[in-house]
Amino acid sequence: MVGQRGALPLRMMKHVQTPTLIIVTGHPATGKTTLSRALASGLRLPLLSKDTFKELMFDGLGWSDREWSRSVGATAISILYHTAATILSSGQSLIAESNFRADLDTARILYLHAVAPFKPIQIRCTADGEVLVERILRRVVQQQRHPGHCDDCSPTDLELVRTQGAIEPLPLGGPLLTVDTTFPEQVDVPAILHWIRGYL
Numbered sequence: 001m002v003g004q005r006g007a008l009p010l011r012m013m014k015h016v017q018t019p020t021l022i023i024v025t026g027h028p029a030t031g032k033t034t035l036s037r038a039l040a041s042g043l044r045l046p047l048l049s050k051d052t053f054k055e056l057m058f059d060g061l062g063w064s065d066r067e068w069s070r071s072v073g074a075t076a077i078s079i080l081y082h083t084a085a086t087i088l089s090s091g092q093s094l095i096a097e098s099n100f101r102a103d104l105d106t107a108r109i110l111y112l113h114a115v116a117p118f119k120p121i122q123i124r125c126t127a128d129g130e131v132l133v134e135r136i137l138r139r140v141v142q143q144q145r146h147p148g149h150c151d152d153c154s155p156t157d158l159e160l161v162r163t164q165g166a167i168e169p170l171p172l173g174g175p176l177l178t179v180d181t182t183f184p185e186q187v188d189v190p191a192i193l194h195w196i197r198g199y200l
Contacts, residue, residue: 023120023170026167027125029161042193047097121199133158
């Protein structure tokens with residue numbers, strides 16, 4: 001029923017809970033995709049992945065070199081933020097997965113929070129540098145990634161992978177969990193799900 005001025009009676013009004021944005025971040029090859037998919041399944045939440053958007057664009061528009069891959073990546077992250085704003089504005093929680101960088105993403109994530117308020121939870125994936133190099137080389141040799149990514153295995157890039165350390169979390173406050181994926185079989189997904197549910 002609608003009142004005389006179009007307002008819902010108090011008994012029909014419901015408290016709208018602020019949705020949660022679960023951010024899964026980390027450098028390439030730290031296991032972000034594997035973990036975020038497991039969390040999306042366990043929590044029954046939508047998952048937005050930068051690389052998924054990139055690969056859809058590669059399939060539709062084609063691919064060429066690393067510069068094109070970077071351009072597609074810039075568009076993919078814009079789509080991710082736009083889609084996240086749409087979902088969060090509806091009151092729905094979600095998971096966003098990318099190698100979010102504090103120097104590039106802080107302004108965008110704060111703007112997202114301003115237009116579609118959310119409670120942040122961050123999960124940062126890390127792994128030993130030598131293991132990351134092995135993973136990158138293996139997935140290139142075995143063609144485990146879309147060729148449009150144009151993964152570079154130059155000595156300079158691989159040395160950076162070895163020594164870069166953990167990615168810096170976004171300055172959002174809220175819970176932060178660092179997950180070491182050096183030994184994937186030791187990653188306790190049920191424990192991570194339990195930790196997240198404590199904040200939902």
